[in-house]
Amino acid sequence: MTLPLADVTWIHGAADCTHSTDPLIQVYQYDADTFVLRVSKCFSYEGNFIYLLFGDNKAIMLDTGGPPNPVTPFNHGKTLPVLQTVDAIVAQRKLGGGVDVDLIVAHTHSHNDHAAWDGEFSGRPRTTVVTTVLAGVKSFFGLPNWPDGEATLDLGNRRLTVFPIPGHEAAHIAVYDPRNKWLLTGDTLYPGLLTIADWNAYRASAARLAQFGDKHEISAVLGAHVEMKNVPQQLYPIGTTFQPQGHVLPLTAVHIQELHKACVAMAGNPHQDVHDDFIIDDPQ
Numbered sequence: 001m002t003l004p005l006a007d008v009t010w011i012h013g014a015a016d017c018t019h020s021t022d023p024l025i026q027v028y029q030y031d032a033d034t035f036v037l038r039v040s041k042c043f044s045y046e047g048n049f050i051y052l053l054f055g056d057n058k059a060i061m062l063d064t065g066g067p068p069n070p071v072t073p074f075n076h077g078k079t080l081p082v083l084q085t086v087d088a089i090v091a092q093r094k095l096g097g098g099v100d101v102d103l104i105v106a107h108t109h110s111h112n113d114h115a116a117w118d119g120e121f122s123g124r125p126r127t128t129v130v131t132t133v134l135a136g137v138k139s140f141f142g143l144p145n146w147p148d149g150e151a152t153l154d155l156g157n158r159r160l161t162v163f164p165i166p167g168h169e170a171a172h173i174a175v176y177d178p179r180n181k182w183l184l185t186g187d188t189l190y191p192g193l194l195t196i197a198d199w200n201a202y203r204a205s206a207a208r209l210a211q212f213g214d215k216h217e218i219s220a221v222l223g224a225h226v227e228m229k230n231v232p233q234q235l236y237p238i239g240t241t242f243q244p245q246g247h248v249l250p251l252t253a254v255h256i257q258e259l260h261k262a263c264v265a266m267a268g269n270p271h272q273d274v275h276d277d278f279i280i281d282d283p284q
């Protein structure tokens with residue numbers, strides 16, 4: 001029996017990263033075909049969560065992690081070993097004939113903390129690195145009517161649903177995994193400070209998420225960061241490298257409806273709006 005997501009103890013940085021013995025990446029295996037990687041906050045304060053999902057003949061990873069913090073004794077001379085980590089997982093899952101699965105390196109959205117290590121994968125065999133540019137995202141997944149419509153990505157007996165949720169960033173997508181009933185929401189919804197570049201696009205995306213939630217069973221809403229404390233309405237300072245009492249990673253379908261209702265209520269007058277498990281930031 002795997003440890004439930006809400007019970008995982010994630011690496012969470014250190015008060016003094018000089019003496020941190022954390023790995024640069026923590027690997028959590030949820031089931032035989034599903035992995036969540038967490039980047040050390042001592043290496044990259046964004047502490048991204050990276051999702052790696054396998055089907056019978058393909059795998060997709062969402063995001064490649066963020067840039068290093070300014071040089072410290074902890075990260076001096078190191079690169080994030082995300083390629084090596086993924087290689088080691090893939091190597092244990094050879095197909096017939098000893099062939100590796102095809103790997104798709106895609107992104108929840110284009111921000112650098114989600115794509116800083118794309119270059120590591122550019123020469124990797126059997127690998128497609130999806131551009132972070134909107135036109136490329138639309139054509140790779142097959143979303144010509146962006147931001148409307150949805151697409152299917154079949155990994156082999158695992159058909160993901162992909163749909164646009166711009167607003168935090170213009171090329172942001174959500175990914176639904178019907179096997180685990182996970183909805184991956186990147187930086188659009190997670191336990192933290194939800195920053196918004198385009199308010200009208202964002203609230204339309206919140207409505208789209210709510211509609212999707214009405215029609216599909218969702219066991220967990222999983223974003224790319226944790227910035228809240230495990231105390232309602234309390235946020236760690238952005239940029240901190242130490243979050244000893246972090247909020248659990250998974251949010252729920254109820255949070256999707258809560259986000260949507262809050263966006264509707266603020267439609268013409270957006271402002272910072274503090275909720276127990278996330279904070280909608282004042283749109284820039």
Ligand SMILES: [Zn+2]
Binds near residue numbers: 169187
């Ligand atoms: Zn972002």
Ligand SMILES: [Zn+2]
Binds near residue numbers: 046187
């Ligand atoms: Zn981010």
